[in-house]
Amino acid sequence: MSCRTAILISGSGTNLQAFIDAVAAGNLDLDLCIVFSNKPDAYGLERAEKASIPTACIEHGNFPDRESFDRAVIEELDRYAPDLLILAGFMRILSPAFVDYYKGRILNIHPALLPKYPGLNTHQRALDAGEEWHGSTVHFVTEELDGGPRILQGRLRVDPAESADELQTRVQAIEHKIYPEAAGLVGSGRVVFEGGRSLVDGDISDEPFVQSYE
Ligand code: GRF
Numbered sequence: 168m169s170c171r172t173a174i175l176i177s178g179s180g181t182n183l184q185a186f187i188d189a190v191a192a193g194n195l196d197l198d199l200c201i202v203f204s205n206k207p208d209a210y211g212l213e214r215a216e217k218a219s220i221p222t223a224c225i226e227h228g229n230f231p232d233r234e235s236f237d238r239a240v241i242e243e244l245d246r247y248a249p250d251l252l253i254l255a256g257f258m259r260i261l262s263p264a265f266v267d268y269y270k271g272r273i274l275n276i277h278p279a280l281l282p283k284y285p286g287l288n289t290h291q292r293a294l295d296a297g298e299e300w301h302g303s304t305v306h307f308v309t310e311e312l313d314g315g316p317r318i319l320q321g322r323l324r325v326d327p328a329e330s331a332d333e334l335q336t337r338v339q340a341i342e343h344k345i346y347p348e349a350a351g352l353v354g355s356g357r358v359v360f361e362g363g364r365s366l367v368d369g370d371i372s373d374e375p376f377v378q379s380y381e
Contacts, residue, residue, distance in 0.1 A: 180211020
């Protein structure tokens with residue numbers, strides 16, 4: 168039985184689209200059971216509807232604090248009994264209670280080669296630092312922002328003459344490959360989160376898989 172997967176978005180949802188396309192092409196064995204947004208105008212909701220995936224939206228502005236919003240999200244998501252949560256441009260920091268509730272079952276993609284450049288403006292920061300390599304990382308979500316065990320990285324060589332926008336476009340194209348692939352590894356049980364670390368085929372793996380792209 169395929170892994171019941173919730174995808175959480177706030178915006179355009181190009182990563183969501185990559186999941187939809189990979190499942191439709193038969194390249195990814197996940198059951199996309201719900202697409203959740205905290206923004207009613209997120210274009211990703213339309214992508215989900217076109218693909219006949221149920222959608223839900225709860226606006227965080229209607230809640231007095233992070234904890235009460237997160238409790239409402241849990242209640243909504245649990246109606247779909249997800250095994251796995253995919254954060255795909257979900258622009259909310261999750262409360263420790265939320266992360267603990269779905270412990271080891273939340274993935275995020277961060278546009279940098281973690282542990283380098285957690286946080287924002289990653290492309291400009293990589294350019295400013297004169298990095299030879301830059302890319303994106305799929306990782307388990309823990310309470311530490313952008314700090315959970317890394318699963319898969321996609322990297323490319325930085326062209327010092329390119330702009331942050333150009334670099335971002337190239338990195339996003341990589342994300343659309345590595346995110347479904349990493350989620351498939353978790354969905355199939357090959358990669359699991361245990362004791363705060365990532366296990367691959369039962370062995371502790373503190374280094375992510377790395378794929379290099381042009
Ligand atoms: C991605 O670039 C990802 O790295 C970041 O948010 C962005 C989401 O883009 N966490 P999209 O909504 O999937 O197009």
